[in-house]
Amino acid sequence: MSETLMVTPGAARLDGGGEESELVWPETGRSVRLGRRALHVLSQFAVPATAEAVAARLERTAPGSAEAVRRTVAVLVEAGALQAQAGTSGPERRPGLYGTPLSTVAEALNGPAAFVVVGAPYDQGVSYRPGARFGPEALRRVSTTVFRADPALRGMYDAEHDRWLLAGVGLADVGDLTAEPGAGGADVLDDLEQLVALTAGAGKVPVVLGGDHSLTLRVVDGLTSRHRPLGVLHFDAHHDYGRARTGPRTGVHHGNFLDWVVGSEAVACVAQFGVRQLTRSRPETSEKLHRWPGRTALEADPDEIVRRLPAGLDWHLSFDLDVLDPAVMPSTGTVLPGGWSYREALGLLTALCERLPVAGLDLVEYLPGPEEAPGVTAAALLLHALHHTALHRGSAS
Secondary structure, three states, X not given: OOOOEEEOOOOOEEEEEOOXXXXXXOOOOEEEEEEHHHHHHHHOOOOOEEHHHHHHHHHHHOOOOHHHHHHHHHHHHHHOOOEEOOOOOOHHHOEXXXXXXXXXXXXXXXXOOOEEEEEEOOOOOOOOOOOHHHHHHHHHHHHOOOOOOOOOOOOEEEOOOOEEEOOOOOEEEEEEOOOOOOOOOHHHHHXXXXXXXXXXXXXXXXXXXXXXXXXXXXXXXXXXXXXXXXXXXXEOOOOOOOOOOOOOOOOOOOOOOHHHHHHOOOEEEEEEEOOOOOOOOOOOOOOXXXXXXXXXXXXXXXXXXXXXXXXXOEEEEEEEHHHEOOOOOOOOOOOOOOOEOHHHHHHHHHHHHHHOOEEEEEEEOOOXXXXXXXXXXXXXXXXXXXXXXXXXXXXXX
């Protein structure tokens, strides 16, 4: 077992939190109760890994823990929460996004890839339903349904539009960031900010797979180490904003992280698309905020949208999947009726990526469920956003 790649079997959902959670397979009704330690160990297999690799990884952050990790893995296997990944025999077979092999951070930053993908399995910032920590692994698993990366960078043919997608464009996936037990995920956020800053500093585009939306604050912090001032394109059903803040970052969650983004002197503009949330009070206005609520952006000319935005900025694109209609995207934590269709989202997303210099992207709030279709939808939207970002950068042929 120590040299076998292990994964969580099937489409699982995490319920509960605190000292004890429950891993549930909705399609079968099977469930497994997990304590804090077991849940932390399980999260290390978001991308398939061997028990020895996980034990060695956690030993570095918690000396003396390796043997306890091995015992926990054995318990998880016996409980059915982990199983051997079919058709694999070693770490070299571990798949990244769109099937690209996982690489080290050094390889990703020093290699030719235009995009550096990282998973942030963090959902400590949710106010309702947890489970987004399983989003990165699930997106990777289904992403090859949409697109398969090719070592020769030939891309794939899009028959609908008679074109090649991501031809000549490399992706490097460095896997998931890992959390130290008892740290509440703070180390994941610190590592995320540092990795985004390093990626931006290397002239590459960071692509962050969430995780809940609060992590975008740290992505913006990392990007502004190079791209300053920065603009933020915020796709969401919710405001995630009440008032601009510059003070201590206490109580940051997925519903208020934009308070600090708007309050940052390094951010010049936040453009919001698709907000339809009901609130008890009207969020404050700011000269930095530009809003296209509900369906208004879908009805607008993309060129007119761009003309309303400040010129000369690089942009971070943050896409919360709940901007989509629940009929299209039920697998998110805080669904709201009345959202966009896949085609509508695709049209605006790609139009903006073609017209604006996108320096970073994140895709957040995906809670895997029993059906693969929502994950495939998310992977397809991300693929086309990457392609059109590469077109704007001149890296796609």
